[in-house]
Amino acid sequence: MRWLPLSLGFLAAGLPAWAETALNVTYLRLETPPVPVLSNLDPIPWDDGIAGAKLGQSDNATTGKFLGQTYNLTVESVPPDGDIAAAAKTALAASPFLILDAEASAVLTVADLPEAKAAIILSVAAPDTRLRDADCRANVLHTGASFDMRADALMQVLLGKRWTRLALITGTHPVDKDWSAALSAAITKFGLELVGEKNWSERADLRRSASSEVSLFTQDLPDHDVLLIADESDDFARYVAYNTWLPRPVAGSEGMVPAGWSPTLEQWGAVQLQDRFEEAAQRPMRPRDYAAWVAMRTLGEALTRTGSTDPATLRRYILSDEFELDGFKGRPLSYRNWNGELRQPIPVAHARALVTLAPIEGFLHEYNELDTLGRDRRESACKAFGEQQ
Amino acid sequence: MKHLILAASVLAGPAFGAEIWVTNEKDDTISVIDVDTLEVTRTIPTGERPRGITFSKDYSKVYICASDSNAVQVMDPVSGEILYDLPSGADPEQFVLHPDDRHLWIANEDDAVTTVVDTVERKVVAQIDVGIEPEGMAVSPDGKIVITTSETTNMAHWIDTSTLQIVANSLVDARPRHAEFTEDNKRLWVSSEIGGTVAVFDTATKAELAKIHFAITGVNDDLIQPVGFEFTPDMKTAFVALGPANHVAVINMDTYEVEDYILVGRRVWHMAFSPDHSKLFTTNGVSGDVTVIDVASREPIKSIKVGRFPWGAAMRP
Numbered sequence: 168m169r170w171l172p173l174s175l176g177f178l179a180a181g182l183p184a185w186a187e188t189a190l191n192v193t194y195l196r197l198e199t200p201p202v203p204v205l206s207n208l209d210p211i212p213w214d215d216g217i218a219g220a221k222l223g224q225s226d227n228a229t230t231g232k233f234l235g236q237t238y239n240l241t242v243e244s245v246p247p248d249g250d251i252a253a254a255a256k257t258a259l260a261a262s263p264f265l266i267l268d269a270e271a272s273a274v275l276t277v278a279d280l281p282e283a284k285a286a287i288i289l290s291v292a293a294p295d296t297r298l299r300d301a302d303c304r305a306n307v308l309h310t311g312a313s314f315d316m317r318a319d320a321l322m323q324v325l326l327g328k329r330w331t332r333l334a335l336i337t338g339t340h341p342v343d344k345d346w347s348a349a350l351s352a353a354i355t356k357f358g359l360e361l362v363g364e365k366n367w368s369e370r371a372d373l374r375r376s377a378s379s380e381v382s383l384f385t386q387d388l389p390d391h392d393v394l395l396i397a398d399e400s401d402d403f404a405r406y407v408a409y410n411t412w413l414p415r416p417v418a419g420s421e422g423m424v425p426a427g428w429s430p431t432l433e434q435w436g437a438v439q440l441q442d443r444f445e446e447a448a449q450r451p452m453r454p455r456d457y458a459a460w461v462a463m464r465t466l467g468e469a470l471t472r473t474g475s476t477d478p479a480t481l482r483r484y485i486l487s488d489e490f491e492l493d494g495f496k497g498r499p500l501s502y503r504n505w506n507g508e509l510r511q512p513i514p515v516a517h518a519r520a521l522v523t524l525a526p527i528e529g530f531l532h533e534y535n536e537l538d539t540l541g542r543d544r545r546e547s548a549c550k551a552f553g554e555q556q
Numbered sequence: 557m558k559h560l561i562l563a564a565s566v567l568a569g570p571a572f573g574a575e576i577w578v579t580n581e582k583d584d585t586i587s588v589i590d591v592d593t594l595e596v597t598r599t600i601p602t603g604e605r606p607r608g609i610t611f612s613k614d615y616s617k618v619y620i621c622a623s624d625s626n627a628v629q630v631m632d633p634v635s636g637e638i639l640y641d642l643p644s645g646a647d648p649e650q651f652v653l654h655p656d657d658r659h660l661w662i663a664n665e666d667d668a669v670t671t672v673v674d675t676v677e678r679k680v681v682a683q684i685d686v687g688i689e690p691e692g693m694a695v696s697p698d699g700k701i702v703i704t705t706s707e708t709t710n711m712a713h714w715i716d717t718s719t720l721q722i723v724a725n726s727l728v729d730a731r732p733r734h735a736e737f738t739e740d741n742k743r744l745w746v747s748s749e750i751g752g753t754v755a756v757f758d759t760a761t762k763a764e765l766a767k768i769h770f771a772i773t774g775v776n777d778d779l780i781q782p783v784g785f786e787f788t789p790d791m792k793t794a795f796v797a798l799g800p801a802n803h804v805a806v807i808n809m810d811t812y813e814v815e816d817y818i819l820v821g822r823r824v825w826h827m828a829f830s831p832d833h834s835k836l837f838t839t840n841g842v843s844g845d846v847t848v849i850d851v852a853s854r855e856p857i858k859s860i861k862v863g864r865f866p867w868g869a870a871m872r873p
Contacts, residue, residue, distance in 0.1 A: 226688055226709075229687055229708075230688070230709040230710070230711070233687065233709070233713070233725040234725070436689065436707060439665060439666065443666075471710070471727065491750065491751065493707070493708065493730040493731040493749075497800070498750070498778040498779070499730060499750045499751070499752070535778070536776055536778065537778070
């Protein structure tokens with residue numbers, strides 16, 4: 168087992184010297200079992216994320232054709248009970264560049280494979296704070312917005328509006344609880360006030376009875392400015408808006424939502440990316456698509472600027488001050504060299520328009536205002552990137 | 557210095573009646589500003605999302621990129637009537653009129669092509685594959701080279717106008733927005749909006765000579781985003797619009813040093829000089845106005861309300 172990847176590793180390292188420059192990337196997805204939800208209005212597209220990587224591939228290829236550089240993208244999708252480690256080994260034997268669309272524990276499984284030691288893994292679907300914190304890995308970069316980045320963005324906006332008294336309803340799934348914890352932490356971080364909290368418990372079919380059920384459920388919450396809802400499985404939150412006891416706006420997973428990408432972005436040239444994506448995928452771009460597009464473009468930009476396909480060279484460049492990527496969000500994107508996380512603005516939007524793009528004016532930072540979102544250098548317990556600091 | 561300006565103003569003829577034409581991206585109109593009174597004298601309807609604007613050599617026609625109408629409109633500047641549309645390819649954003657006064661070179665932002673249109677025959681004569689989101693367009697004074705910058709590919713493509721082939725590609729910083737040749741054809745300047753820099757190339761060797769950086773106290777570096785720029789005719793000074801930094805930088809064209817920053821309206825895009833080059837008019841997208849800069853003192857002297865999201869600017873003597 169150990170022989171094969173080693174010998175291939177030698178081959179890959181030798182390639183740039185004697186072949187035309189080609190960058191091969193695998194998009195590896197671990198499918199998630201479907202979660203039953205109340206509404207079928209917004210099914211998750213089968214190619215969520217994959218379509219973004221494909222667009223990034225085509226954007227890279229257009230640039231590459233002027234420079235004699237080619238890009239190849241292979242997509243592998245592993246069923247929920249499949250062997251992600253085996254699939255990752257196969258992918259890593261072919262190329263050290265991996266876009267990983269998988270939850271946090273699978274990210275660690277893949278990152279800790281001996282075969283992955285010299286790889287560049289771009290994680291697009293694990294928003295967990297721990298992967299940017301104590302459980303960080305030196306071979307993993309994060310292009311998906313983390314829960315804490317999103318929560319920080321929302322709290323900046325709420326604080327900016329002086330809508331500071333918040334109530335919070337948390338769904339029943341683990342992912343809801345993680346998102347809820349990030350929201351609570353951001354409330355504390357920015358000095359807002361959590362006046363009341365409830366766990367979602369209604370079992371009723373809200374498609375028929377939302378007005379009475381939700382009104383009753385929210386009646387005993389103390390008065391608040393905004394009702395936060397943590398419902399990352401998209402189960403019940405849509406039925407809470409406009410059915411609450413008090414006339415209050417909702418935010419979090421519904422209403423005003425912070426996310427890595429929003430179809431409502433049109434400034435900063437974003438409409439060009441939206442149009443390109445819709446033409447290719449026949450649907451609007453989702454946050455995971457955006458994360459995957461950024462992942463592909465990160466590798467493309469690094470190859471364009473360094474002329475190298477050596478993962479160590481590319482990694483050094485990506486984590487350096489030299490690296491900057493136009494991500495259609497008005498500020499250059501770069502990577503935090505203390506935990507490998509993409510530094511990016513976070514759109515805070517409702518279904519029909521952008522409310523604002525965080526960081527908002529007034530949240531200052533000694534180095535980069537984007538570092539007011541998510542784990543800053545001093546807050547992160549990540550040690551794996553020590554050599555960069 | 558004073559002599560030169562005087563001479564220039566004499567050459568340009570009487571300043572009376574000179575106008576600055578500004579395209580309002582989100583109002584589908586043009587605001588016409590009288591250079592002497594500094595008032596808006598006319599508001600003229602256009603096609604959808606007007607951006608790039610330029611006049612024919614004799615100022616008898618004005619060409620307007622109506623991006624969302626997928627056309628270049630040709631207008632009679634006297635009557636304000638649209639005479640006809642030129643075929644332009646999809647989503648024309650910026651263009652440049654070749655010194656032959658006949659061919660328009662158009663960046664088609666959605667299609668990754670540069671389109672060449674014959675304005676007399678009113679037909680497309682060529683389309684050239686370029687990088688993603690072509691935007692900035694420039695033509696060398698001798699007409700031999702056209703530049704297209706592509707925003708996502710981060711390149712300036714050098715196109716030979718006789719063969720219609722790309723002869724070189726120069727990598728620049730992220731999101732190149734605007735390009736201009738100097739009058740003497742020796743330099744090419746390219747602004748990079750997200751990169752926050754302006755690169756200067758030697759046109760003979762196509763080598764990069766300088767990269768200009770900016771810093772404004774109290775403005776985050778990320779928000780300093782160079783877009784449109786103009787040169788004074790003596791080739792000594794360049795004015796560079798810095799987008800959401802709400803300033804115009806004044807650059808010494810010999811040393812490439814930034815000498816001044818002039819506060820203007822919000823999200824400054826493009827600019828145009830008055831005929832005597834004593835005033836500079838900047839379009840400020842977010843604040844919906846035009847700042848008038850006194851070129852000699854480098855001070856803003858007036859702000860003129862125009863339509864929503866003013867973008868392009870062109871002078872009509």
